[in-house]
Amino acid sequence: MERVTDEFHKPTQFSGSKFETFEGGTDPAQISRVAHETAQALLTRVREHPEPHIVERLVAYTDEHGIDAIAELWSQSSPRSLPGALWRIYLLRTLIRQDATGVSFLYQRGVETAENIDHVVAGAPLPTGPEDVTALADQILRGLFQGDFAIALERAAAFCRLSSVGATSLADDVETTNADRASALTARALRLAETAAELSSCARLWRSGSLD
Template identity: 60%
Template sequence: MPRDFHRPTQFPSAAFEAFQGGEDPATVNRIAHESAAALVARVKHDPSPEILDRLVSFSDEHGIDVVAELWARAAPHTLPGALWRIYLVRAVIRQAPDEVTYLFDRGVETSTTIDPIVAGAPTPATPAEVLALADLILRGVFDGDFAVALERGAAFCRLASAGATTVADEQDTIGSDLASTLTRRALRLSELGVDLTACAALWRAGSLD
């Protein structure tokens, strides 16, 4: 039996929008690119479990806003843009694991692609399994094949987006005001999937910087 659908959590606007500020854009962009490149190179050189654990849990301890300030204003198809989006996917899952798992499972039910296999979550998934997947994907960015980790994140986003669209259609038939909220959620997740897929292709081509 599918789980009952709950009213979507209202994520803070920072979760889907870059921060605005008075800093020089060129300086912000340079810092974003340099910090992203240095971080990835540092971890690849010394992928100790302690460092990886700290990177995965960084936004839990310091807040997703800190990650956003560093990388959210970078262009989508760049290394800092990719890192921001992977951290964002994990943050969205952790803020509402029950809801996101429900949307993911609904997306899997309607999928005709290999996305469920690429994402790597059990089907049907439990919230605990989806939370573990979010950590695994983020960890894979630093301790695995970078492109594969991005592709797994993209597949998850596409499935959750498809699920949100399905539930939005159902809510629309009964005149629920949740339909528009879910439609926006589906669009944002879809956009995340597109960007992560593009970044994965660029990484494989050696041109994601």
């Protein structure tokens, strides 16, 4: 992984709006093949020998190399594929770490608004603050490499669903006073809901042995 991305060194900062709009370019067959091969090789190697120091290096990889280092490998992959799932988890972690206060506020609002058990699935303590969502993001990513892969994806999906509900609720609050803010929150809610659905699909595919 490091050999492929040696040219990327500095973490890339990006606003929350980029989470809604991040798209790759063209998707030639060779890039797709490399994406799938690197994702499979990385996951297989680490899960077979989950040495703590290697897992922690992978969890913190984007802190040192930036989200672009991961995007170079996996961002153009199908959302319902192994590299697509890994990309979304890394992207979600980056979003959380760059705006833990804002993300925790949306998540907490979602917990207070939604009438379901997603907060139990996600596993963050209540009430949920910035440090809690940051720790949760690391736990989920760590779980991909040394725990139940499907459960890690489901935790991330639950987190996204609740954050989507929170963003929608907040958009309703500000709709009459700040239309631009309401529109941005609505766009984020839609992207988070879409990501939740994609991660849930990946979890089902993993359990059936068909996530590749």
